[in-house]
Amino acid sequence: MRHIxxxxxxxxDMDxxxxxxxxxxxxxxxxxxxxxxxxxxxxxxxxELGEGVVVARHEVEFTRPLHFRPEPVRIESWVTQIRAASFTMAYEILDELPDGTRTVYCRATTLLTPFVFTAERPRRIRPEERAVLESFLEPTGALR
Amino acid sequence: MRHIxxxxxxxxDMDxxxxxxxxxxxxxxxxxxxxxxxxxxxxxxxxELGEGVVVARHEVEFTRPLHFRPEPVRIESWVTQIRAASFTMAYEILDELPDGTRTVYCRATTLLTPFVFTAERPRRIRPEERAVLESFLEPTGALR
Amino acid sequence: MRHIxxxxxxxxDMDxxxxxxxxxxxxxxxxxxxxxxxxxxxxxxxxELGEGVVVARHEVEFTRPLHFRPEPVRIESWVTQIRAASFTMAYEILDELPDGTRTVYCRATTLLTPFVFTAERPRRIRPEERAVLESFLEPTGALR
Amino acid sequence: MRHIxxxxxxxxDMDxxxxxxxxxxxxxxxxxxxxxxxxxxxxxxxxELGEGVVVARHEVEFTRPLHFRPEPVRIESWVTQIRAASFTMAYEILDELPDGTRTVYCRATTLLTPFVFTAERPRRIRPEERAVLESFLEPTGALR
Structure with a gap:
């Protein structure tokens, strides 16, 4: 299930x-x-997986420039792999018209590690966290 | 030749x-x-290649956390490939001690495209630009 | 009339x-x-007054800390003074409950000058711009 | 004594x-x-006064635009007033030529309060902190 x-x-945000x-x-x-x-x-x-993680790797593909506009941009995100102490997320940044036409600005993949910030060390994914991640699991990555 | x-x-910069x-x-x-x-x-x-480019792709590997400190961090960058209308750069963010010991925080690769911003379209690399890029050419990438 | x-x-946004x-x-x-x-x-x-201005002066009073939360914060803004080549805006950053209770995080005043960026020089406010500014005019400032 | x-x-940093x-x-x-x-x-x-403070008020006067350039900009800062639980700092952002000519980009004043972040409450200035602040004391403000 993709999160929107x-x-x-x-x-x-503009340079x-x-x-x-x-x-x-x-x-x-x-x-x-x-x-x-x-x-x-x-x-x-x-x-805790939202904020208490460190990014181990990003792959980001930029497909189209974005300019400031009042409309928010849609970000779809999901989980592509869950390991003992890390998980991989995929993302698409896009606009979708009511007729289903999609204009994609960016596709990305991120490898994340749960982290105990007070101790500055990585930790394993807990069972209840795994259950949340599994609800977003979709094996297809974002990058072409 | 790596640029330092x-x-x-x-x-x-801290979150x-x-x-x-x-x-x-x-x-x-x-x-x-x-x-x-x-x-x-x-x-x-x-x-113009410094500012007048768009990033087409980033691969970024984070190997170690960085905390605010007064000492700057060293960034080595070089060129790994030059094509007609794009080039690839590699980077390492690190500390190097006088004895040569290196602590690497981040390794990355970026695919860049020269861009005519007034016309919003990519363009080819010019000969004099190619010469500059060649002076930084080193075939070895940064990512493991 | 205040803009919301x-x-x-x-x-x-958190440090x-x-x-x-x-x-x-x-x-x-x-x-x-x-x-x-x-x-x-x-x-x-x-x-053009939204983006094509330079800030000449800010006075910002911070009354309460803000932490990340999914709910947006409300910003009320209005115009307190219009001159030939500059105008003053006032702002309050706050939460307002349905019963009208207000929790104010920040009050501010900004002096702005319309600017011709291609020529890097200030310019006068045009009549149609003055009309827009007048629609937001309220003489009371935000700062105590 | 001004800090440089x-x-x-x-x-x-450019918009x-x-x-x-x-x-x-x-x-x-x-x-x-x-x-x-x-x-x-x-x-x-x-x-702790560097990081463990909250800003209670800023007054910032922008006198000249800055553009990206490799040379750092000089910031002079000092203390103009010390109270029981707050102090006021003044700043100038400028370039100074070897002949002493100064080009000022920004003048500012900030009111700061030491803060206990774990308890989310302000605190008084300690004697050893007062001594440090006094070493920067200069009664003249930055704003005209």
């Missing part, structure tokens, strides 16, 4: 070239992940 | 978990690229 | 102390201003 | 209008404060 998050743009800067897209992914796991998770138990 | 840029951290946020590393890559191609290029002619 | 803009927070950083509040003011003058203006003609 | 901090600019955005200047002030009190304080004891 409508991410509002900010005027300040000196008038595009939403590539760095800001990576923040959009982070905001979508926090929304999916900590804010609007379908069941409780996985909240 | 010492990137100063900002206190504001609520007290780490330099993963998104900010991606800005560090951008700052290193602008420095390499627009500010401290070894020869003139490639200035 | 609901500004969504981002997880990344290492777990508060929305004071710097980010100043961006919230900017986003509210763009929304008021360029996006949701009650009449056309003032669009 | 050379703040490096980032390409990403869609090609200027360092007004919001970013406010981060420059924060970075200068952390440097003055936590990093390069003349005597130990005041470190």
């Amino acid at each position: 998050y409508y991410c509002p743009l900010r005027w300040a 000196a070239l008038g595009h939403v800067n590539n760095v800001v897209y990576v923040d959009y992914l982070q905001e979508a992940r926090v929304d999916m796991l900590s804010v609007h998770a379908p069941q409780s138990g996985g909240e | 840029y010492y990137c100063p951290l900002r206190w504001a 609520a978990l007290g780490h330099v946020n993963n998104v900010v590393y991606v800005d560090y890559l951008q700052e290193a690229r602008v420095d390499m191609l627009s500010v401290h290029a070894p020869q003139s002619g490639g200035e | 803009y609901y500004c969504p927070l981002r997880w990344a 290492a102390l777990g508060h929305v950083n004071n710097v980010v509040y100043v961006d919230y003011l900017q986003e509210a201003r763009v929304d008021m003058l360029s996006v949701h203006a009650p009449q056309s003609g003032g669009e | 901090y050379y703040c490096p600019l980032r390409w990403a 869609a209008l090609g200027h360092v955005n007004n919001v970013v200047y406010v981060d420059y002030l924060q970075e200068a404060r952390v440097d003055m009190l936590s990093v390069h304080a003349p005597q130990s004891g005041g470190e």
